[in-house]
Amino acid sequence: MAEDACLGVLYTFRRCPYAIRARMALAVAGVEVEVREVALKAKPDALLEASPKGTVPVLVLASGEVIDESLTVMAWALAQRDPHAWLTHTRLRCRAFIEANDGPFKSALDAYKYPWRTQSDPDVAWREAQDYLQPLEQCCTEAPYLGGMQPSLADIAIFPFIRQCAAVDHARFAAALPSLDAWLNGWLEDATFKRIMAKVPLWTPGASPRYWSVLFR
Numbered sequence: 001m002a003e004d005a006c007l008g009v010l011y012t013f014r015r016c017p018y019a020i021r022a023r024m025a026l027a028v029a030g031v032e033v034e035v036r037e038v039a040l041k042a043k044p045d046a047l048l049e050a051s052p053k054g055t056v057p058v059l060v061l062a063s064g065e066v067i068d069e070s071l072t073v074m075a076w077a078l079a080q081r082d083p084h085a086w087l088t089h090t091r092l093r094c095r096a097f098i099e100a101n102d103g104p105f106k107s108a109l110d111a112y113k114y115p116w117r118t119q120s121d122p123d124v125a126w127r128e129a130q131d132y133l134q135p136l137e138q139c140c141t142e143a144p145y146l147g148g149m150q151p152s153l154a155d156i157a158i159f160p161f162i163r164q165c166a167a168v169d170h171a172r173f174a175a176a177l178p179s180l181d182a183w184l185n186g187w188l189e190d191a192t193f194k195r196i197m198a199k200v201p202l203w204t205p206g207a208s209p210r211y212w213s214v215l216f217r
């Protein structure tokens with residue numbers, strides 16, 4: 001039964017790139033969790049009690065341990081089971097890509113996506129983003145994945161953010177970064193990605209648990 005196999009509770013937000021990468025790893029690992037979809041504008045108390053910083057994803061394990069960083073959720077999930085050896089294929093260069101993604105690229109991406117919020121020039125942000133995107137384009141020209149012939153943690157951790165970047169102006173993205181665009185399309189067509197993007201009703205306290213294996217069959 002799903003309930004017996006449940007290893008914890010996952011607070012998530014469907015479109016959040018950090019939550020997408022965590023759900024990808026949990027899905028591939030085949031870990032059973034209770035899924036709680038939350039609204040970022042009205043975070044439930046249970047989420048804030050577990051992790052006062054108020055970001056998603058948050059994984060609360062049955063032991064009470066709280067994991068509130070997406071990369072740590074991925075590492076935890078893949079330590080349970082890593083059927084495609086994503087961890088083994090994660091070379092040093094892949095780690096550097098993830099770091100740049102979560103650092104300077106995320107800032108440029110926010111400025112590009114929300115110029116009115118950040119009072120930035122989207123063209124300047126787009127040019128800044130190229131420092132990160134062009135090396136990725138080069139990788140995808142040379143091999144199917146960021147780390148070479150096999151997918152690794154980097155592909156999974158990064159594609160949700162590239163998805164957001166491409167969505168701003170897809171024609172511009174595809175013209176400047178054709179190989180990265182093909183790589184992205186591969187991930188958007190991935191069966192696991194499609195599963196973890198299934199729409200889940202918002203969680204409310206007291207609602208019956210929605211188990212991963214039932215929601216994302």
Ligand SMILES: N[C@@H](CCC(=O)N[C@@H](CS)C(=O)NCC(=O)O)C(=O)O
Pocket residue numbers: 013015016017018019040054055056057068069070071
């Ligand atoms: N470093 C965190 C970042 C997570 C994060 O910033 N998630 C965003 C959603 S995409 C969030 O929860 N923001 C809080 C808010 O919008 O109130 C992680 O890797 O898990």
